[in-house]
Amino acid sequence: MRRGLVWGCWLATRIVGLLIILDRFPYPRRGEILGDPAIYEEWSRILAGGAFPEGDVRWQYPPLAAPVMLLPRWLGGTYTTTFALVALAADLLIMWLLTRSGRPLAGAWVWTAGLVLLGPMSYVRYDLVVTVAAVAALLMLARHRIFGVLAAVGALLKAWPVLLLAALPRSRRGAEAAAAFAVTCGAVLLVFGLAQGRAPWEFLDAQVSRGLECEAVAATPFMIARLSSWDGTIVYQYGSMELVGPGVERAAALLPPLTVAALLVVAVLAWRGAGRGWNVAWGCDVAFAAVLAAVATSRVLSPQYLLWLLGLAAVCLAHRGSRQRPAVPLILAATALSQFLYPLNWPDLMAAQPLETWILAVRNLLVLAATVIAVARLRTGPSNAGQDPAPSVTGAALPAR
Template sequence: MRTAAPWACWLLTRLAGLLIILDRLPYPRRTEILGDPAIYAEWSRILAAGAFPEDDVRWQYPPLAAPVMLLPRWLSTWLATSYTTAFALVALGADLLIMWLLTRRRSGGSTAGAWVWVAGPVLLGPMSYVRYDLIVTVTAVAALLMTARHRIFGALAAVGAMLKAWPVLLLAALPRTRGGVQAAAVFAAVCAAVPAVFALLQGRAPWSFLDAQASRGLECEALAATPFMLARLASWDGAIVYQYGSMELVGPGIERTAALLPPVTAVALLIVAALAWRGTRRAWNAAWACDVAFAAVLAAVATSRVLSPQYMLWLLGLGAVCLAHGGTRQRPAVWLILAATALSQYLYPIAWPDLMAARPVETWTLAVRNLLVLAATVIAVARLRTGPVTEPAPSAPAASPEHAETTAR
């Protein structure tokens, strides 16, 4: 019964989101968020012909993205509807599965994780249902809820990595045990098998997406872009251009900053790995594993050259899993991410033209949003220093007087 209220709110909010996508409810700049499904539909035509859209620099996805892009194409034919509507229904299915997992697998009876997930996509807006990231997030959530079953965890994390690369960071959550080694081995096996199958079908492994990913510049919403976005208010000699599927900055200092970010990401992840390694030496439990995974993904997002608003879905999903465990240390960081998510919807799509035009209110709102993400990152990583919360062992039943007397003899 404790989950009845979260489920009721989930149903109402998701119905409203779907009605916005279907243009049955008003929403500011609704057409702005529908650009990506049009791209997915274009890719699905190429994929249906048996090829990857390798000539499109916007294609930056591992091979398992292909069936995800094709599924709405088949579904739209079956339902006699548009690709966008079919894609939104697939994303809604992923959202439903995340909610079911969070309400079915609660640690200590907590519904906090479910409430975080109810609120998160609402704060981000209906864009959640016309972006690819919900499908990836469900695999990460399922993996973290299976941390104690190491082989299943490894397989689910690998599927996520073959959908979009970031779930590889979930491996930081593994314990220093034989089970952890088994999970890593299963992860490696699945990641090797998937491209091998595609190579057999198409004659070569589908890794061309890596070239486009590596060539990306500094996206205007990234944390590292914040000083340049603020400098635009003072007539900075730079510009924003559309390339590699996002709005990127060009101008003095941009290339050097973009080149520095991958090493910064590596250092941040090494810090998380070191803290996770030290903490796991003392103890390991599911709450700790989720805390480590959340901190690792958050560190990667904060130091990335790109911070598209849909990336908040990754953090919301992992944060919800953290709060589903009573022993999490990441509550403050998750609340900050919720606040940053709300500002993300304001920035895109509502105030997007004003942000591009360097309006002061929108530019400073972006700075505040990015400061919230930075603060969440610092807190999430710092909270790994104290190690996992030791969950008390179940107390033994009190001995009867007769048993105590016998023991004393």
Template sequence: MRMVGALRTKWRDKVMAGWVLSRVLLVVILLVPVYLRLGILGDVKLYEEWSRILVTGHLPGDDPSWQYPPLSALVFVLPRIFGGGGVYGFMFMLGALTVDLLVLRMLMWKGRPRSGAWYWVAGIFLLGPIVYFRYDLFATAPVVLALLVISRRRIFGTLAAVGALLKVWPVLLLLAVPRSRAAVQTIAAFAVTAALVLAILAGTVDGAWGFLQQQEGRGLEVEALAATPFQVARSFGWQGVCRLRYGAWELVGPGIATAATASVVVNLVAFVLLAVAVWRHAPRRWTPAFGCDAVLAAVLVAVVTSRVLSPQYLIWLLGIGAVCAVDPRTRQRPVLVLLLVATALTQLEFPLLWSDVMAGKGVGTAVLVARNLILVAATVLAVARVWRGPAAEAAAAPEPVRDERVEGLALSGPGS
């Protein structure tokens, strides 16, 4: 037992050392003036403007860029409360760095297989410093914790609701629920948590549902998969331009509306196929690993069929992918490799080659096309593996019986 404990401590030390070294390098990159001029701080400046409105008890629902559920207000306000207006950006970065470390500790919790922790360390490093200047890391953290306790139905449902109230996409976690009586507990916990939080927010802030109107009016962002053919066509005379709308650079021109509609149709078809795949294997062959695999496939479908594919969306995939890597029964390991490649290409296209992407030419556009094709391949592979069901050895064994008292203690903090 002492030897096992020593080995656990050793790999934990290595992971922490890797995290510290990689994050120091990310901060060093930020000190390079040319990198800061590439636009990664633009969103934080917008968050700071919103925080001035939020502290008055109102949501910036009239701002076309505001597209976040009401609980997100807490994340945007805290840097102002703790640091004041003068150091808002620094406090936001510090908060994001803290959440990054918390996610790592979750993945290291109770001596879990180290592959998940290393995956998170590597993935965030490959995406670059933009991670600490975007909101999405805060929405990903409750998703990671929810998937790590996926067999505890009520806690899972509560965390899924918190994630969905921070940013809508975590509602896809409900796809991981097996078709059984346990699903009722999860959905009930989700509904009660969401209703309670929304009731509290309705009494304290105005304009809680303004973000839904802004979502309806969004166009096709230049990095989205559906925009990729038009990006290539720009080099061959396609008459289209980029315009800043709803907080993102969108393509405007012939065929864009049709492509946006087609992406919605593809989204619906892919989700139907995925839902059928999950239904086929639940509850008889359902396992926690299968649930996590299904969520990764669902979020990949959401990302590649979205009208917007911002670099920070990769944070969602990295978080879910890290949880999949924790469980040796996952079938998504080839998908996880593709995601790391796509993540590295994402940092190249934004911010390093962003001028090429905006112009629709050069190396930047080639990198964007390659990134999107890899994401398509990852999505098709992820859905196909969910369709095939859990791994054979996992399907043959029933889900392990869990000691609620032990897990309750485990939730109090990372194991040593």
């Protein structure tokens, strides 16, 4: 009965979301969210000709993004509509994985509600496809080689799933999963490299050159300063709205080292915790904390990044032994505020209106608070209470599979 209820809610909300994309259901500023599919369609024409979008600084994706951008073109129909249907299929797959027999339904409820809170933009953004790979990888964490392959697929779609490797145990199984990840990445990159030379790597140049996006956590002081006398502005570059003005470049330069430091803290806590006993729920908790730390210290925090956090939060709550429950409501609240800001009140945020600016500050404080809580929850190590059936060990010894 409860499983039927969550599926019924999922179906009803997804029908409404699809109707909004098809312009069959009213939604304020619907046109604002359709800009990215137009860019994807432009890229698909270039990719269909056998080349990557070299020279386009908006192309910031690893090589496996190419088939995803091409898929709506291959399937036919209006590109935006077909892309939304592909995204809906990805959403359905995530929901199926979260509701498989024996899993707590809390994760499925988080996922169902999360996409409603983020809005129909979810279906016209590439990130939903990447989230499928990440969710599937973590839910296959007990099958270490499969996890390694799926995490590699995610990293080859968009780089952030490489952080899922933090979930691995200190054991032979963990080493084998990392090897599967490396072999999969190496094989795919070799194929694309032989076919296209350096072209598949062009996305790295654009990523390195990006500035401080106006929605990033680190941008909050500058956005608040816009309400008074700060002599800065917002410009469109590298595919997003970035801040330009006094102090921005220095702040942006500090963020990559800060990301490294935050991830090192997560790695140390994960290493210590794994030494006291490892289980799948603990691995998912570590991955969630690692991705949160990366998002909170990133130069970019686009609304679609909340899809990553929602997916990983749902996976954590799909395990009875997760310690990350206190952080999840903060992510849901941040997700709702993200839709309020984009697309519903985007012009007012760009115009430095006080309400939207302070709501952005609250949204970013929620993300930061969730990050601190998620990392802090790793200090106590894995929980042995209410565990789902999964391999669990103490120390470094795990049976080989």
